[in-house]
Amino acid sequence: MIEDKNPQRTSLSELGEFGLIEHLTKDFKITRKSTVKGVGDDAAVLDFKNRKTVVTNDLLVEGVHFDLAYVPLKHLGYKAVIVNLSDIYAMNATATQITVSIAVSNRFPLEALEELYGGIALACELYDVDMIGGDTTSSNKGLFISVTAIGEAKNEDLVYRNGAKSNDLLVVSGDLGGAYMGLQVLEREKEVFKVNSNNQPDLSMYTYIIERQLKPEARKDIPVLLKELGVKPTSMIDISDGLSSEILHLCKQSGVGCNLYEDKIPLDPQVISASEEFDINSTMVALSGGEDYELLFTIAQSDYPKIKGNPHLTVIGHMTPENEGMHLITRANTKIPLKARGWNALKEE
Numbered sequence: 001m002i003e004d005k006n007p008q009r010t011s012l013s014e015l016g017e018f019g020l021i022e023h024l025t026k027d028f029k030i031t032r033k034s035t036v037k038g039v040g041d042d043a044a045v046l047d048f049k050n051r052k053t054v055v056t057n058d059l060l061v062e063g064v065h066f067d068l069a070y071v072p073l074k075h076l077g078y079k080a081v082i083v084n085l086s087d088i089y090a091m092n093a094t095a096t097q098i099t100v101s102i103a104v105s106n107r108f109p110l111e112a113l114e115e116l117y118g119g120i121a122l123a124c125e126l127y128d129v130d131m132i133g134g135d136t137t138s139s140n141k142g143l144f145i146s147v148t149a150i151g152e153a154k155n156e157d158l159v160y161r162n163g164a165k166s167n168d169l170l171v172v173s174g175d176l177g178g179a180y181m182g183l184q185v186l187e188r189e190k191e192v193f194k195v196n197s198n199n200q201p202d203l204s205m206y207t208y209i210i211e212r213q214l215k216p217e218a219r220k221d222i223p224v225l226l227k228e229l230g231v232k233p234t235s236m237i238d239i240s241d242g243l244s245s246e247i248l249h250l251c252k253q254s255g256v257g258c259n260l261y262e263d264k265i266p267l268d269p270q271v272i273s274a275s276e277e278f279d280i281n282s283t284m285v286a287l288s289g290g291e292d293y294e295l296l297f298t299i300a301q302s303d304y305p306k307i308k309g310n311p312h313l314t315v316i317g318h319m320t321p322e323n324e325g326m327h328l329i330t331r332a333n334t335k336i337p338l339k340a341r342g343w344n345a346l347k348e349e
């Protein structure tokens with residue numbers, strides 16, 4: 001599907017490691033006040049004054065987390081940053097810097113890494129984070145990308161997974177299941193392409209879900225919105241593995257149970273139509289699909305009037321005493337135990 005539109009191939013060995021790092025990082029600009037020193041010394045120097053520092057890291061492995069048959073390198077670079085920023089926002093913090101390390105085999109020319117770093121640079125620009133360092137090394141097989149994201153918050157603003165109380169409302173941003181259904185479409189087209197490489201698929205009816213898979217966005221806006229509304233979540237997590245597994249993390253760490261209402265789960269019409277086409281239950285997609293990078297959080301009931309009717313936020317359930325357990329209340333009004341299955345479970349069905 002992805003044609004090689006750039007026939008120019010400059011071997012990485014022509015630049016050497018230091019030349020490569022310099023070449024790939026020369027266009028990154030430093031904009032954050034907290035960045036005292038970025039790329040170019042033995043280590044970066046940051047200054048957060050009296051604020052707390054938040055740090056997270058994700059490693060993406062070719063063949064495990066992404067498939068270069070349908071993931072353009074620019075998108076991959078973008079997504080590698082986004083998945084990390086999402087974890088910073090899930091702490092109710094502001095993302096400020098990233099470091100990027102890659103291991104590549106010599107089958108990648110310089111032009112491919114320029115694409116990858118183009119996506120990283122775009123994410124840095126749009127999310128206002130500085131790229132302050134990292135490493136490049138060779139790999140015998142495949143591409144590895146490790147991104148560390150750094151953020152800051154006032155101590156009193158930080159939100160952990162363990163603060164949910166019984167009767168708190170369970171709230172999610174955006175809509176769910178799009179990334180998983182986008183992946184199903186891309187996997188299907190990859191199989192079609194293997195059989196007939198002249199086939200140019202019409203993917204226009206799947207644009208939203210494909211974008212959710214290939215170019216996800218992190219919810220930088222939600223901590224800002226909540227602050228404007230005067231709401232501090234009692235617990236929060238980002239949705240990387242699927243709604244049910246994230247709910248279970250909040251419940252376990254907070255020592256509460258939960259009732260999740262199936263009919264409240266926000267689904268985009270493209271998720272519903274693609275689920276029908278692939279004969280998958282759309283609720284299962286939201287529960288186990290993952291990679292939506294929306295924020296899931298709990299708020300005190302007294303804060304409900306502040307978020308009521310907000311188009312970015314949906315109340316999908318409420319927390320209960322721990323001994324009541326974790327349940328999904330179906331559309332048919334039956335109560336079934338909520339299990340964390342992750343997205344592998346969907347493939348086994």
Ligand SMILES: [Mg+2]
Nearest residue numbers: 087090238240
């Ligand atoms: Mg997370």
